[in-house]
Amino acid sequence: MILTFLFYFAALGIVANSAQQCSPSLPTTLQGVGGDTPKQADGVWYVYRKMGGNYSTAAQIQITSVAPYPDPVTSQPGYLQWWQIVSDTAGAPCQHQFWTGSYTNGGMQIGDLGGSDDNYIMRPTDFVVLYHDYQNLMVTYGCSKSQADNVHCATATIIAQTRKRPDQLSASEMDNFDSIINSVFSKYCVTVQTIPKDVYGPKGTCTAIDPPFCVAQDIQGMKNTIINATSPPATTSSPNYGSNTPTTTGCKWPNAFPSQGVVNNKLMDGRFYIWRRMFAPEASPVNQQVDFHDVGASASPLINATARTIWAEYANYASANSSQCVNGLFVGQIQDTGLLTGLVIPYTADGAPQPLTAMFLYADTTQLLFYGCGAQNLQTGICDAPVVAHCTKANPLQMTQTEKDALDALEDRFLSQYGCSAAKDVPLIFHTSDKPLCPMTPPTDCMQNHITGYQQVLASMNAGSGYSY
Known part of the structure; x- marks a missing residue:
């Protein structure tokens, strides 16, 4: 009986200590x-x-x-x-x-x-x-x-x-x-x-x-993206955009690129010029540039505690024969794994935010390269709507041929594994001194709504108060 009581109290002590430790x-x-x-x-x-x-x-x-x-x-x-x-x-x-x-x-x-x-x-x-x-x-x-x-x-x-x-x-x-x-x-x-x-x-x-x-x-915008992802993409300056068969060069755009490992996600700040690009909706953009704004550290610790919140303005001329400036804006996050997620907002009367997801293949203080697929094809394994953008902080009009070749060499390093080539498969953006750079247009009210929301969340986090759902 005494042993039973001792065992009983010992057991209670173990439970109590476990509860205190938890x-x-x-x-x-x-x-x-x-x-x-x-x-x-x-x-x-x-x-x-x-x-x-x-x-x-x-x-x-x-x-x-x-x-x-x-x-x-x-x-x-x-x-x-x-x-x-x-x-x-x-x-x-x-x-x-x-x-x-x-x-x-x-x-x-x-x-x-x-x-x-x-x-x-x-x-x-x-x-x-x-x-x-x-x-x-x-x-x-x-x-x-x-x-x-x-x-x-x-x-x-x-x-x-x-x-x-x-x-x-x-x-x-x-x-x-x-x-x-x-x-x-x-x-x-x-x-x-x-x-x-x-x-x-x-x-x-x-x-x-x-x-x-x-x-x-x-x-x-979400509905538009779904429709675009399940229908033939719009024609662009690239003859390969939207092709669900290998190109004549043997290029097979993948449905997805794997993560390239940890990237420095604090580099997304300042002006970049688009060097090569395969993207909708502009057909043949001229003098295309984009301004990235690094808002700050993660606004979503659940997704990635080291993510960065960014928003970006982009502007260009519709084509070499056009005087019309085309503007747009993006807001989202980039993780240190290279994953970019957010909303793209075109500047049109009925422009609606459209989801964009891409993977950064490379990023440093001078250039960045990312790839996404707007409509994957699970039957062929080849993307129906590839998205490629290669940006550089150097103005292409002021670059030497050696510097241009180095950009293409870096792009080929990632594309070659799929039989793709920068020069053959990704259109070169036309830059000319005959046209001034298009001015950046302020965000629409709805886009500013999103930017303000991100800024408010980051401000509350920096103040130590957090924010509530």
Whole structure:
């Protein structure tokens, strides 16, 4: 009996010590659950439990896929998610938040969030799906600020969503969901006791509203990209653009380039001139240049704690015989692995942001080279819409032939493995002193909306306050 008591108290001591040693510590990054998430996650979800974020009342979430859009680099199908949030206080107005973005094949949700409480300024908001069965429960995790070690999260958000309204769940259903949530986070010493339930009262849920103009533009741009990715691309100055068969030179543009290893992502600042380029929509651009603006360190620690946020202006003449300047703008992030993700906004009356994903093949203080595929062909293995851009800080009009040859030699180093050649397969951009450089046009209101959102997030992170979803 005495031995039994000693063993019992010893066991309690072990448990107590284990509990004392285990303290909540969520990591900056987590591995997500892949799968056909956008298609199967469509429909209404309700927030069951939520930790972090900028609201504390019941929420209904509607997820609507735009369409499966397999991006060649990240396999990101585009989709739209909007949040309808209702306060439980009598007479309080509904708050609406809209999120546009995409799922990766690794379970990441990458996109921008804007809401009625901040004039729909679209700021980066990324999550990773840690659990889903599509029919009952989905658990997502976000980190909006990492600790100084870039390993542990300082400002975390956890959202557990159910198909059934939480105030209508049975005790056994809640016990089952809580058990799953605990298992997802048990290794981080986080349990449902630290993830509060959302409270649903008699007001029910808010009525859906149409997205505001800039959000609607994002959606339209995503749809345009999907259409372009599944239809023949527009004709450009390159006879090989859009070809799904090998070129006469034997060039076979790949559906995707692998990561070339760590690149210095702090180099994206200043003016570059386009040396060679295969890109839509301009047919034969003249004097094309681009100004990169390095906004600062990562606005998305969940994606990559060392990523850089950038925005870029580009301008050129439509052709050698045109006096029309063509302008555009890009905002997004570049990771140290070379992955570039963001939105391209053409300057047209109905210009809508279009997703762009590419891989940097090379970047230093004098030049950069990236490749993307606008429409991969899984049958032939050859990209239907290759995108190549080789930029240099040196003005091509002032370069020697030796310097030009060195640019092509570097490009050939990466393209030759696919039977491609810079001189034969990537059009040379025409630069002439007969035309002045086109002026850079200020961002459109909607594009400035995105830039402002990124800047606000980075400012709050630098101030140490973090930001909430």
